Amino acid sequence: MSKLFSRFLKDESGATAIEYGLIAALISVAIITAATTLGTTLSNTFNGISNKMSNASAKY
DSSP: OHHHHHHHHHOOTTHHHHHHHHHHHHHHHHHHHHHHHHHHHHHHHHHHHHHHHHHHHHHO
16 A cells, blocks of 8 residues: 555646646636736726717717
């Protein structure tokens, strides 16, 4: 049993796949966060432009 356990501890074949999975997950979280922030900023910008255009057309 101890031989099996020590062999399991030395086996690193699955560690690389797990590391790549963690890196991919971190990159995905960063992309989602950036896209959400950018989307909110763009939405606020276009809403501001729309409001200014509405106010300008109401004057005439």
